[in-house]
Amino acid sequence: MSEKRIEDQYPKTTVLKDGTKVVLKTMTHNDREGLHEFFARIQEEDRKFLKHDVSKREVIDSWLKDINYGRVLPLLAEVNGKIVGDATLHRRSSGWLKHVGEVRLVIDPAYRRKGLGSHMLEELILIAADAGLEKLVAEIVAEETAAIRAFRRFNFEQVAVLPGIVKDQGGRYQDLVVMVLDVSTALLPDWYYF
Ligand SMILES: CC(C)(COP(=O)(O)OP(=O)(O)OC[C@H]1O[C@@H](n2cnc3c(N)ncnc32)[C@H](O)[C@@H]1OP(=O)(O)O)[C@@H](O)C(=O)NCCC(=O)NCCS
Numbered sequence: 001m002s003e004k005r006i007e008d009q010y011p012k013t014t015v016l017k018d019g020t021k022v023v024l025k026t027m028t029h030n031d032r033e034g035l036h037e038f039f040a041r042i043q044e045e046d047r048k049f050l051k052h053d054v055s056k057r058e059v060i061d062s063w064l065k066d067i068n069y070g071r072v073l074p075l076l077a078e079v080n081g082k083i084v085g086d087a088t089l090h091r092r093s094s095g096w097l098k099h100v101g102e103v104r105l106v107i108d109p110a111y112r113r114k115g116l117g118s119h120m121l122e123e124l125i126l127i128a129a130d131a132g133l134e135k136l137v138a139e140i141v142a143e144e145t146a147a148i149r150a151f152r153r154f155n156f157e158q159v160a161v162l163p164g165i166v167k168d169q170g171g172r173y174q175d176l177v178v179m180v181l182d183v184s185t186a187l188l189p190d191w192y193y194f
Helices: 003-009 029-040 057-065 116-130 145-152
Strands: 012-015 021-026 072-079 082-091 100-107 135-141 157-167 173-182
Touching: 021 116, 029 057, 029 072, 029 082, 072 116, 082 116, 100 116, 116 135, 116 145, 135 145, 145 157, 145 173
Parallel strands: 100 135
Antiparallel strands: 012 021, 021 072, 072 082, 082 100, 135 173, 157 173
């Protein structure tokens, strides 16, 4: 999907199960402080399972230095100007995985179980479909059972477990669950099939 089409679609407002109004928008350079604060609110037990050490300023700074929606599309969710969710779609511009995207998702603990993760995942799936991606992959540490459930609801299937392959931020080895979605069979929350 072109940068122009993304910019035409966002920001957009959505309402969570409990009535909270959330703005979904793309990440910009103005989000630096908001992102630092957001990741500081993610508990250690979740943070240690994220691919990058988001407690480090330089990690977030490096994302902002190199914003390229064609490679990584970062979507943020905001409530009253505070970032409460971060979802990214990663893709390759060439090679045999060009038709495959990878999704990553983190929600502020205070905003979980309200449907926000599902809203953000739905957005990424629709963007992926629009961009012509055929498959989406999610790599999840096996202990993150909530995430595995959340992805399964969209018809992501567990295709592999790589035993002990992850060394988490705490230095412990963890199993990695690989989940794959055939985009044409995605089950969206409003049961809209494309
Ligand atoms: C996984 C995560 C993104 C889910 O976000 P969320 O906003 O709570 O998700 P939703 O409210 O849309 O929940 C969707 C479904 O997931 C499942 N789920 C979510 N949290 C759960 C929990 N703590 N226990 C059991 N099931 C859970 C439920 O089936 C839920 O639907 P329901 O609330 O109608 O029962 C969030 O827990 C998170 O940020 N986890 C840490 C980061 C992570 O593991 N990311 C995945 C790696 S890519």
